[in-house]
Amino acid sequence: xxxxxxxxxxxxxxxxxxxxxxxxxxxxxxxxxxxxxxxxxxxxxxxxxxxxxxxxxxxxxxxxxxxxxxxxxxxxxxxxxxxxxxxxxxxxxxxxxxxxxxxxxxxxxxxxxxxxxxxxxxxxxxxxxxxxxxxxxxxxxxxxxxxxxxxxxxxxxxxxxxxxxxxxxxxxxxxxxxxxxxxxxxxxxxxxxxxxxxxxxxxxxxxxx
Numbered sequence: 001x002x003x004x005x006x007x008x009x010x011x012x013x014x015x016x017x018x019x020x021x022x023x024x025x026x027x028x029x030x031x032x033x034x035x036x037x038x039x040x041x042x043x044x045x046x047x048x049x050x051x052x053x054x055x056x057x058x059x060x061x062x063x064x065x066x067x068x069x070x071x072x073x074x075x076x077x078x079x080x081x082x083x084x085x086x087x088x089x090x091x092x093x094x095x096x097x098x099x100x101x102x103x104x105x106x107x108x109x110x111x112x113x114x115x116x117x118x119x120x121x122x123x124x125x126x127x128x129x130x131x132x133x134x135x136x137x138x139x140x141x142x143x144x145x146x147x148x149x150x151x152x153x154x155x156x157x158x159x160x161x162x163x164x165x166x167x168x169x170x171x172x173x174x175x176x177x178x179x180x181x182x183x184x185x186x187x188x189x190x191x192x193x194x195x196x197x198x199x200x201x202x203x204x205x206x207x208x209x
Contacts, residue, residue, distance in 0.1 A: 005086075005108050007130045007162040008038035008069065010208045011201055012186040014166075015043050015059075016141060019189035028192045029059050033066045035201025041088055041110075043073035056082045071110060076102055086110065086129070091118065100127040110164070114147055116154050123161045130184075131159075135167020136177065141188045142167060149180060156181035171204070178207055 013032040015025040029040050040063055042056050056072060060082045063070035071086045072079035076099055079087040086108025089099060096109050103109065112132040113119045122128045133155045135146050146167065155163050165182040170190050177185055187204070194200040 002105050002126050004126065004162070005106075005129045007108070007164075007184065009183045010185075011035075011037050011191075011204050012164045012166075012184050013037040013040040013191065013201075014073075014186055014188045015041070016188045016192045017044065018046070019141070020192040023192075025055055026058055026062065028197060029062060031197035032191065032201055033062070033068055034198035036205045037068065037201055039069040039071065041071040041073055042084075049075075049078070053078055053081055056084070060084060069108065071108060079103070079107075088112070088132070096122075096125055096127040114144055114151075116151060116158075119151070119155055119159050119161075119163075123159045128161070130162040130164060131155075132166050132186075133163045133182075134165060136165055137168025137173070139168040139188075149176075152177070152180050152182060171200075174204065174207065183208070 015028060017025050020028050032040060042059055044052050056078050060070050069085045071088050072084045073088050074093055076087050088110035090112045096111055099109055108129045109127055110130045111122050111128045113122055119131060122131045133152055135142050135144055136152060138146050152165055164184040164186050165177050166186040169177055169185055169187050191197060
């Protein structure tokens, strides 16, 4: 049976150039890494495929030099082209079993989940290395209905599977998420929109020590 790949604890970085005040994804990732982030997901919904590939290659090299895991959102083909460490997919994307056939056993597969049923299904599927749990609160980065804290508590209690809490999480409510048992948390707009990303991330990382 395949063994799941270990996912770093702490802040999980995701790019979001529509929230970054004109700064590039590369700049934001460089700042995230300076702040101590060990895993970054490249998400760029509005760019062309060529733009994504070029940008993903640059960020992939940056991550590799700093021993940071690099995950590509949705685009399995781009993940393969840039030799990413893995891919993150949604419920309507390619099935994890099919993604695994393309990526091989040594790559990471993350899956977004929005309910206890989806979480349990992912937990039983050894091709999934971690899941996203959320959105916890209303968020401008996704149009998915918030799941609240109940599903988060279920994931902590029932799923022996690494998960990233995501969705509407800010500096003012992150302590609540941590108190529920979350060990990996993502704040998208709160990080990439910050005036001093590296300093902000450094302070957030201290909450996990």
